Amino acid sequence: MTNLFPGKGFSNRIKITQNEFMQLRDIIYELSGIYLQDNRKFLIENRFAPRISELELNSYTEYIDYLRNHIKGKTEELNMLTELITTNETSFFRDNPQLKVFRNFTLKNFIDAGNKSGRREIKIWSAGCSSGEEPYTLAIILHEMLKKEISKWRIRITANDISDNVLKMAQKGIYTKYSLRTTPENIISKYFTDKGNDVFQINPDVKRLVSFGKINLNLDRDLKRIPKSHIIFCRNVIIYFDKKMKKKVLEGFCNNLLDVGHLYVGHSEALHTVTDKFKPKQHTGTITYHKI
Incomplete structure (x- = not known):
């Protein structure tokens, strides 16, 4: 982002x-x-x-x-x-149609499968996490979906960016009202502490699901140290790469994703002209990509 x-x-x-x-x-x-x-x-x-x-x-x-x-x-x-x-330029709950598909399709399927098999584990990678709004949003959605059952799950959200400054902001978990401009009021009251003067702090139960770290998507060694993921979010990042670099990054994503994994990219970031390693699935409001 x-x-x-x-x-x-x-x-x-x-x-x-x-x-x-x-x-x-x-x-x-x-x-x-x-x-x-x-x-x-x-x-x-x-x-x-x-x-x-x-x-x-x-x-x-x-x-x-x-x-x-x-x-x-x-x-x-x-x-x-x-x-x-x-x-x-980001905010909590940005691009709600895509997040709705994540919640009602991708996440629901993983939760149903985990409950059935007893392997209750979800690993998400937010690649290009900026100042943390995206991974924290995903953590909030997990809380909303699993509610009290969340303690029975092993959840890891790995959030990376190339910028030290935005990572420092993300780790603090402190945001202005502007970052919450696309967030429902009931979510703000439930998952944030109002510190006054339009400053809000993410609650610890959300924060503990996310681990932040620096990454350069151009370096193979950085990509290889990311834990295998069920879901990757990399929205509005690869649009700034040339075709060679896009292909390299998507190859890294393919290698990182588990066989049942899902990839989310930005709306303007079509993959069919870059790689044949992902199959698109059309939903109302967005497209998800899956390993072939």
Whole structure:
């Protein structure tokens, strides 16, 4: 649920040449897997010029040299690069038609099967979790579905993002009223503590179901350390990758999913042109994907 660029202006930005843009784009792609289209050049100027000034550099060429020639700096700068090229627009219970299918189809089937077999276990991976609204929403839905029976289940929601800053926010579990703008009032009163001044804290019984950690979807070693999942949510993330990177990430998802697993992606992220490893299932309001 991480989107590229908020589009804020910067009046005295340092200009970037086409050659510098292409070099910087290649570095960003190498480090994060995010591919910047040609029309992002202006936005690169908007976002990176203050950082270049902060480093007391005079041009994008100097910044590129800094990334390439200072290995320690390059590693530390990845966090800053991520913050500069992404912004996080999300909320609790976002895209309710999709969540309704998750609740009434996917989750119901897993709960029914678990009760029948006695293997009461659900493992969910929120890949690109941003500041935590998505995985916490899934945890709330699990509480709503299982109610007092939830103590009989082994539930693990693994939530990952590439940004350290949003992960710190997610781990705190403290949100403004704006993050709850798409959340029913009865859910807010039941699962959040009103701290005053339009600040709300997620309740501990929801928080304990979710574990947060940093991940770079471009790194095989990061993907391999994620526990096998019954369900993967990766919404509005792969839209920012080129076809090669999409294929790589989806291959990782396929390897991670258990045979009965379900994959949820954003509405504009069709998979049929990228991979043949998933079969779509049409529902009212959304599509779910299943391993073939």
